[in-house]
Amino acid sequence: MRADPVDYELVSPGSLHGALSLLSAEPKKWLPIAGGTDVMVLYSAGKLPNRNLVNLWNILELRQIEVFPDRIRIGATCTYTDLRKHALVSREFPLLATAASWTGGIANQNRGTLGGNIANASPAADSLPALLVYDAELSLVSVRGERRVPYREFHTGYKKTMLAPDELIRDISLPRRFSGYVTYTRKVGARNAQAISKVCLAALGRIANGAIQDVHLALGSVAPIPLRLSETEHLLSGKKIESSLFETARRTLIQEIRPIDDIRSTARYRAAVAGNLVVEFLEKLVTESARS
Amino acid sequence: MNSSGDAKPKCNVSFTVNGEIKSLRIHPMERLLDVLRNELGLTGTKEGCGEGECGSCSILLDGLLVNSCLVPAAQAHGSNVVTIEGIAAHSLLHPLQEAFLECGGAQCGICTPGMILAAVHLLEKKAEPTQAEIREGLAGNLCRCTGYMQIFEAVTKAARQRVAK
Amino acid sequence: MASSNERHIVGTSVPRKEGRDKVTGAARYVDDMTLPGMLHGATVRSKIARGNIKTISFDPSVPWDEFVVVTAKDIPGKNCIALILDDQPCLAAESVNHPEEPILLLAHADRHKLRKAVDAISIEYESLSPVHSLEKSEKQSTIIWGTDNTFKTFLVEKGELDSVWSEAAHIVEGEYFTGAQEQLYIENNGVIASFDPQHGVTVWGSLQCPYYVHKALMALCGLPEHKVRVVQMETGGAFGGKEEYPSMIAGHAALLAIKSGRPVKIVYDRMEDMVATTKRHPSRTRHRTAVRKDGKILGGEIEFVIDGGAYATLSSVVLSRGTIHAGGPYYWPSVRIRTRAIATNTPPHGAFRGFGAPQSLFAMERHMDRIAQVVGISPIEIRRRNFLMPGQTTTTQQTIHEKIDLDSLLSRALELSDYHTKKKRFAVENKTSTRKKGMGIATFLHGAGFTGSGERYLNSLVGVEAGPDGVVRVLVSSAEFGQGTNTVLCQIAAEALNLPYECVQIAQPDTTVVPNSGPTVASRTAMIVGKLVQSAAAGIKRMLSNARLLGDNYTPEQFCAACREFIAAHGSLNSEVRYEAPPGVYWDDEHYRGEAYAAFAWAVYVAEVSVDLTTYSVTVDDFVALQEIGKVLHPVLAEGQISGGVAQAIGFALYEKVVWQDGHMFNNQMTNYIMPTSADLPPIRVFFEQNGNIHGAHGAKGIGELPMDGPAPAIVNAVEDAVGVRFNSIPLLPEDLFQALQTEPPVATSSLPGTARGAR
Numbered sequence A: 001m002r003a004d005p006v007d008y009e010l011v012s013p014g015s016l017h018g019a020l021s022l023l024s025a026e027p028k029k030w031l032p033i034a035g036g037t038d039v040m041v042l043y044s045a046g047k048l049p050n051r052n053l054v055n056l057w058n059i060l061e062l063r064q065i066e067v068f069p070d071r072i073r074i075g076a077t078c079t080y081t082d083l084r085k086h087a088l089v090s091r092e093f094p095l096l097a098t099a100a101s102w103t104g105g106i107a108n109q110n111r112g113t114l115g116g117n118i119a120n121a122s123p124a125a126d127s128l129p130a131l132l133v134y135d136a137e138l139s140l141v142s143v144r145g146e147r148r149v150p151y152r153e154f155h156t157g158y159k160k161t162m163l164a165p166d167e168l169i170r171d172i173s174l175p176r177r178f179s180g181y182v183t184y185t186r187k188v189g190a191r192n193a194q195a196i197s198k199v200c201l202a203a204l205g206r207i208a209n210g211a212i213q214d215v216h217l218a219l220g221s222v223a224p225i226p227l228r229l230s231e232t233e234h235l236l237s238g239k240k241i242e243s244s245l246f247e248t249a250r251r252t253l254i255q256e257i258r259p260i261d262d263i264r265s266t267a268r269y270r271a272a273v274a275g276n277l278v279v280e281f282l283e284k285l286v287t288e289s290a291r292s
Numbered sequence B: 001m002n003s004s005g006d007a008k009p010k011c012n013v014s015f016t017v018n019g020e021i022k023s024l025r026i027h028p029m030e031r032l033l034d035v036l037r038n039e040l041g042l043t044g045t046k047e048g049c050g051e052g053e054c055g056s057c058s059i060l061l062d063g064l065l066v067n068s069c070l071v072p073a074a075q076a077h078g079s080n081v082v083t084i085e086g087i088a089a090h091s092l093l094h095p096l097q098e099a100f101l102e103c104g105g106a107q108c109g110i111c112t113p114g115m116i117l118a119a120v121h122l123l124e125k126k127a128e129p130t131q132a133e134i135r136e137g138l139a140g141n142l143c144r145c146t147g148y149m150q151i152f153e154a155v156t157k158a159a160r161q162r163v164a165k
Numbered sequence C: 001m002a003s004s005n006e007r008h009i010v011g012t013s014v015p016r017k018e019g020r021d022k023v024t025g026a027a028r029y030v031d032d033m034t035l036p037g038m039l040h041g042a043t044v045r046s047k048i049a050r051g052n053i054k055t056i057s058f059d060p061s062v063p064w065d066e067f068v069v070v071t072a073k074d075i076p077g078k079n080c081i082a083l084i085l086d087d088q089p090c091l092a093a094e095s096v097n098h099p100e101e102p103i104l105l106l107a108h109a110d111r112h113k114l115r116k117a118v119d120a121i122s123i124e125y126e127s128l129s130p131v132h133s134l135e136k137s138e139k140q141s142t143i144i145w146g147t148d149n150t151f152k153t154f155l156v157e158k159g160e161l162d163s164v165w166s167e168a169a170h171i172v173e174g175e176y177f178t179g180a181q182e183q184l185y186i187e188n189n190g191v192i193a194s195f196d197p198q199h200g201v202t203v204w205g206s207l208q209c210p211y212y213v214h215k216a217l218m219a220l221c222g223l224p225e226h227k228v229r230v231v232q233m234e235t236g237g238a239f240g241g242k243e244e245y246p247s248m249i250a251g252h253a254a255l256l257a258i259k260s261g262r263p264v265k266i267v268y269d270r271m272e273d274m275v276a277t278t279k280r281h282p283s284r285t286r287h288r289t290a291v292r293k294d295g296k297i298l299g300g301e302i303e304f305v306i307d308g309g310a311y312a313t314l315s316s317v318v319l320s321r322g323t324i325h326a327g328g329p330y331y332w333p334s335v336r337i338r339t340r341a342i343a344t345n346t347p348p349h350g351a352f353r354g355f356g357a358p359q360s361l362f363a364m365e366r367h368m369d370r371i372a373q374v375v376g377i378s379p380i381e382i383r384r385r386n387f388l389m390p391g392q393t394t395t396t397q398q399t400i401h402e403k404i405d406l407d408s409l410l411s412r413a414l415e416l417s418d419y420h421t422k423k424k425r426f427a428v429e430n431k432t433s434t435r436k437k438g439m440g441i442a443t444f445l446h447g448a449g450f451t452g453s454g455e456r457y458l459n460s461l462v463g464v465e466a467g468p469d470g471v472v473r474v475l476v477s478s479a480e481f482g483q484g485t486n487t488v489l490c491q492i493a494a495e496a497l498n499l500p501y502e503c504v505q506i507a508q509p510d511t512t513v514v515p516n517s518g519p520t521v522a523s524r525t526a527m528i529v530g531k532l533v534q535s536a537a538a539g540i541k542r543m544l545s546n547a548r549l550l551g552d553n554y555t556p557e558q559f560c561a562a563c564r565e566f567i568a569a570h571g572s573l574n575s576e577v578r579y580e581a582p583p584g585v586y587w588d589d590e591h592y593r594g595e596a597y598a599a600f601a602w603a604v605y606v607a608e609v610s611v612d613l614t615t616y617s618v619t620v621d622d623f624v625a626l627q628e629i630g631k632v633l634h635p636v637l638a639e640g641q642i643s644g645g646v647a648q649a650i651g652f653a654l655y656e657k658v659v660w661q662d663g664h665m666f667n668n669q670m671t672n673y674i675m676p677t678s679a680d681l682p683p684i685r686v687f688f689e690q691n692g693n694i695h696g697a698h699g700a701k702g703i704g705e706l707p708m709d710g711p712a713p714a715i716v717n718a719v720e721d722a723v724g725v726r727f728n729s730i731p732l733l734p735e736d737l738f739q740a741l742q743t744e745p746p747v748a749t750s751s752l753p754g755t756a757r758g759a760r
Helices: A016-025 A039-044 A080-085 A087-092 A094-102 A114-120 A128-133 A230-236 A243-256 A267-291 B032-039 B095-103 B112-125 B131-137 B149-164 C019-024 C111-119 C134-139 C210-221 C245-260 C270-276 C315-325 C357-375 C379-384 C406-416 C419-429 C454-458 C485-497 C525-546 C556-570 C635-655 C711-723 C734-743
Strands: A009-011 A030-033 A052-055 A065-067 A071-075 A137-142 A145-150 A155-157 A168-175 A182-189 A197-208 A211-220 B011-017 B020-026 B058-061 B064-067 B080-082 C039-045 C051-058 C068-070 C102-108 C121-127 C150-158 C170-178 C190-196 C200-205 C228-232 C264-267 C283-291 C297-307 C335-342 C435-448 C461-466 C472-475 C504-506 C573-578 C599-612 C617-628 C684-688
Touching: A016 A030, A016 A052, A016 A137, A016 A168, A030 A039, A071 A087, A080 A087, A080 A094, A087 A094, A094 A128, A094 A182, A094 A197, A114 A128, A114 A168, A128 A197, A128 A211, A182 A267, A197 A267, A211 A230, A211 A267, A230 A243, A243 A267, A267 C734, B020 B032, B032 B058, B058 B112, B064 B112, B095 B112, B095 B149, B095 C019, B112 B131, B112 B149, B112 C019, B131 B149, B149 C635, C039 C111, C039 C245, C039 C270, C051 C102, C068 C245, C102 C111, C102 C121, C102 C245, C111 C121, C134 C297, C134 C335, C150 C315, C170 C357, C190 C245, C200 C210, C200 C245, C210 C228, C210 C245, C245 C264, C283 C357, C297 C315, C297 C357, C315 C335, C315 C357, C315 C435, C357 C379, C357 C435, C357 C711, C379 C406, C379 C435, C406 C419, C406 C435, C406 C599, C406 C617, C406 C684, C419 C435, C419 C711, C435 C711, C461 C525, C472 C485, C472 C525, C485 C504, C485 C525, C525 C556, C525 C573, C556 C573, C599 C711, C617 C635, C617 C711, C617 C734, C635 C684, C635 C711, C711 C734
Parallel strands: A009 A052, A030 A052, B011 B080, C039 C264, C200 C228, C297 C335, C472 C504, C617 C684
Antiparallel strands: A065 A071, A071 A168, A137 A145, A137 A168, A182 A197, A197 A211, B011 B020, B058 B064, B058 B080, C039 C102, C051 C121, C068 C102, C150 C335, C170 C283, C190 C200, C190 C264, C283 C297, C435 C599, C461 C472, C461 C573, C599 C617
């Protein structure tokens, strides 16, 4: 334990309004902490520069999952366990439920939050590719009001986001329009559990009249941000499935991504595996569509 | 280096631990693990890594398994904490503790408190887990001694005994 | 009164002696203990790999008068960690030879202020050119240790080697590498030390060898034997990582305690433990083997080199074991084995379960599969044709007297693992699947106890005492750290005295209470110490019998009464037995020839793997571990040892990579040093073959390290079987597999023709 607790302050306003007032009064001072599964690791390692933390863990209004006819709204401090337990999330948004089951072990799923995962903005975070393919929308709030942003635009650079210093993520909305789609997700880590991803693909799409429609692909750990593969999607859109398409898709994908060598893996490995995962998805698209 | 003049304020925190209410005045960012071990003398909960990877600091916080090295103590205010010391009912061991003893689930014992808490948590959610569910339930608790096989046996055995009762 | 029947306690799975404390959280490890007035201690370490210390600056904003500061100048005795060559300083004085080398020690009551103080010390160095690879060390263009960077060499020669090359139908060569491995005990290293002028130094620690620490503290603190006391606390895993290292951390705590006059606790956090303490020696083995047309080995040359890090520490002994095991369980009519332990500017490598044998056996078992390929026969057949048989001699010319039958052991393992059926099935399935499956075997041996005359040198002493209440206490310095020492030794004593297991206790290892029964290493405890415990317990019975207080048959109550009476008359009831080398055991230390070990355990392991060509990852799907270890003293404990060892070795093979950066462990966090979780391991199926063996108590042989030797080569053999690519280096990570497949792509497998995995 390389931090001294005497140097740190943690305040618990107990309400969203209270937390936002604090952020508004002293914008760059307060670091929000919910479940702490990212912040506390940095803190223990003596690597947390922030000394003042605002507690979001006990703010109930941030921890609701609300279901509407056209969308679902997930409060920012919903934990991975909350997501896994929610029947509708598991049924209509299986990629998100699956990603939640991959994050850490059970103990970390009981504390880690979706909002925290998004705000921490690691390109390796497991749930972010799923949010990208589900066309998630974020509600960002401050004392100045609310703005809704497409999640796709939220990450602006490595660990940089659209979040203003006085803003919090209030909730994440997902449109309920993906039933009947073929979905696929796979995470490649150093081991089967408790692993930071080396490559993670979330994908969904349909085949209609023998052609690929509305295909969404997103990869984690291959760029400074979690990446929606718009060029590869564009290439695949409207095309008939055949084996030569797979290789074209792979080549396009490799152009779009920016993997690096790091402590966990290599750029070349990531690129090759990312391509393999996309091909695996396309094969699934074929077999599942043939079935129905 | 900060002089003591920069020290941030302490706060009052109270929570229930193993059925007893404890009230403390601590710095809010004290790790719950350290509060349990150092303030309350409950040394059964262990520190293996300080980064939420090994699970030897696992406890139940409001019935949910968490890594206490990652919980600021202030967040436990008003909560119900159960540690390994609270698992046995006085001198009567929990079926999981008995099963760990019978099956060789504890070797060096350092991961054992956390592992037992994880198993307690698992069996409370799923009375008869499959082998795959046991593996998943314990995947956040690292054991370097056993290779896990006898731990799985212990959990399976305890589950069967509890269901039989 | 009916007398009790003969008890059979040995061979049954009695409750673990300290088990209840462990499952209730009552077991006391070092960090659970505090002493009044205790300070916390911390270590200021080198940030460079090699250089001279120029200045040490203390940030003036820190109130240093509040701190205890210890440097090399404060060392009362000799500035070294006494072990074998005594070349390792306790604190660097003028120069450093590896990253994280200890330079200064600090103590303070507040461990947070202590942490900040460590960061407030800056040290300037004059850097010297470091050596960070085995190859660079061998080149000897930069000398960093001694005159030639070489800690130790061995040469083993047998038979007439020079003539075999011309006779050989095949000459098979291979080069094999193993990487460093972190022991990763879940409890980090820790000690508490106290000092007072009357009693001297007392240390409580997480450790394997109380008397190693005792010896080291005597030299460091300049204190006589009776003024150093070492007590082993409950120890949360060790695996060799707490064999020699505790002498260093204990020395540090002792120095701070001496200077401050207060107890001092030093407990490492995970980052410090990983980066500063010992690891498994990395190795390189080169084989060149002359083989007959039918696959029989005629002879060969084996070169085995290990990287010892910056100081000698235990490298000579690791090298010794690696040398002796280098030829595997095979008959070598002639062989030349040349081995070296060399220096690099890394924290010294040290003991880790297996201790050199996993390294040289990895090479041997990979090489056997290679020989099989060249000769054109199966991996099974090549081994059958070369197995050692009773009456034949090993590479050190030790005659195998025991009735080992490796051929049928192999057959049994193949049956248990369904080897042939699976091989047939995989041959078909692999044609169309993107998950390639394979089977691999490893056959091997592990010598128990210290090498050659080592046990004679250790001269172990064991005590058993009885109290007036009839409670028997075993007195040994053998440490429990999960492997079952407490349980097994109590079982042996109980059966020897024909008392219930519950009547026998074992003393906490405390050098003021227990004699030196040697270190808890080398798979020697059950075999060597157990036998002495058996004799000492029998000694108690004999003393009571000679005093006519006890007959041949007795009840526990009668035993208790006899003890009471004896003690009333004589004051105590205590039996001590010292090790005696078995007759006819001959070891030539100069030529490394003769009876290397009193007994070998033998094993055949079979791995079933899948290689996923989408992710290039290897999964072990099933594992059969069959071994002959003499008498199984406690089935549950024995199975647990094998399971755990196999799991650790699966980590060695597929997951655990130490990433080095200028001699420094870069990935020193559990999130980046990957050990297998419960979700990663296969069913590990453990089987024992029981033959009699005369050496250990009840015929037990060593078991603790054996399971580390076989899994890695069995797995890599299976991977080659699955994908047809030869890997000779571990750990084998998906990135490595991917890299290799780039140059040798496998057959196209997708359901859609024309799609190849791993395309460039």
